[in-house]
Amino acid sequence: MGKFVAKSVDQAIEKGLHSLNISKDNAEIIVIQNDRKGFLGLFKKDAIVEIAVKENNFKNQVTKLEMKKSEAESDHKPKYDKKVDSYRLDKETIYQNLSKYLIDIISQLQIKAQVKNIKIAKKSVYIEFKTDTEGLLIGKHGLTINSLQELSQIYLNHQGLSYVNVVLDVANYRERRKEILKHLAIKTSREVVAKGSPVYLDAMPAFERKVIHQTLQNSKYVATQSSGQYPYRFVIVLPSDV
Structure with a gap:
C-alpha cells in the first residue's frame, strides 16, 4: 500500500500503478484528496490517492x-x-x-x-x-x-x-522498507513524547521489529518492547519513564 501525489487524480493513479508495478484491475484505489485548480493560482491542491493490491x-x-x-x-x-x-x-x-x-x-x-x-x-x-x-x-x-x-x-x-x-x-524492497521503518520509529517516538502515553504499532515480523528497536535504542525519551503472540507480535513505543 502507498500514497501517491500528482496534479490530477488520474496522474496520481498512474504514478501509483507504475510504482507498485500492478494493473488497475489488481489495484484497490482510494481517492484521499481531489485536485483543485484554485483561484488566480491560489489555494491549488494536488490529488492524493492510496493504492494497494486488491x-x-x-x-x-x-x-x-x-x-x-x-x-x-x-x-x-x-x-x-x-x-x-x-x-x-x-x-x-x-x-x-x-x-x-x-x-x-x-x-x-x-x-x-x-x-x-x-x-x-x-x-x-x-x-x-x-x-x-x-x-x-x-x-x-x-x-x-x-x-x-x-x-x-x-x-x-x-x-x-x-x-x-x-x-x-x-x-530493493528490503532497503526501502528499512528506511520506512526508521522514519516510522522516529515519527512514533515524537508522538509518544507529545502525548505522554504508549503507541502500539501494527504487527510485523521479527526482523522488522528489530529495526524499530535499533532505531530507538539510544533514545533518552522513549523505550520499546515487543508484545503479543506469533505471528501477531508487535512493538510498543512508550515513554522511558513509564
Missing part, C-alpha cells in the same frame, strides 16, 4: 502460501541414510535448489519472476528476484515476500542449515 487477490496468495508452508514442513524434511549422508549437499547446491523451489511457488501465484542474484555468506544467503509485477510479489504490507522468506527458512532448516539466515528481495 484484497481478493491478496487473500488467494496468502492461502496458497500457507498451504505451501504446511507442505514444506513434511515434504522437505531430509531422510537420514546411515550408509550415505546424501542430504548433506553443499550449500551452493542447496541454495540453487531453494531458488528453483521458490520460482515454482511464485509461478503458481500467477507471477512471472526469475532469480536475479544470489549472495552467499557464511551464515546468510540473499536471493534477489526480478519481475515486472513487483507489487504482487511483495504483497500487501510485504506479506507475500515475507511468507516466501519464512518458507525458505523452513526449507533450509530441513536441509541442516538452521543457522543460516535467508533474505528474499525484489526491486
Whole structure:
C-alpha cells in the first residue's frame, strides 16, 4: 500500500500503478484528496490517492502460501541414510535448489519472476528476484515476500542449515522498507513524547521489529518492547519513564 501525489487524480493513479508495478484491475484505489485548480493560482491542491493490491487477490496468495508452508514442513524434511549422508549437499547446491523451489511457488501465484542474484555468506544467503509485477510479489504490507522468506527458512532448516539466515528481495524492497521503518520509529517516538502515553504499532515480523528497536535504542525519551503472540507480535513505543 502507498500514497501517491500528482496534479490530477488520474496522474496520481498512474504514478501509483507504475510504482507498485500492478494493473488497475489488481489495484484497490482510494481517492484521499481531489485536485483543485484554485483561484488566480491560489489555494491549488494536488490529488492524493492510496493504492494497494486488491484484497481478493491478496487473500488467494496468502492461502496458497500457507498451504505451501504446511507442505514444506513434511515434504522437505531430509531422510537420514546411515550408509550415505546424501542430504548433506553443499550449500551452493542447496541454495540453487531453494531458488528453483521458490520460482515454482511464485509461478503458481500467477507471477512471472526469475532469480536475479544470489549472495552467499557464511551464515546468510540473499536471493534477489526480478519481475515486472513487483507489487504482487511483495504483497500487501510485504506479506507475500515475507511468507516466501519464512518458507525458505523452513526449507533450509530441513536441509541442516538452521543457522543460516535467508533474505528474499525484489526491486530493493528490503532497503526501502528499512528506511520506512526508521522514519516510522522516529515519527512514533515524537508522538509518544507529545502525548505522554504508549503507541502500539501494527504487527510485523521479527526482523522488522528489530529495526524499530535499533532505531530507538539510544533514545533518552522513549523505550520499546515487543508484545503479543506469533505471528501477531508487535512493538510498543512508550515513554522511558513509564
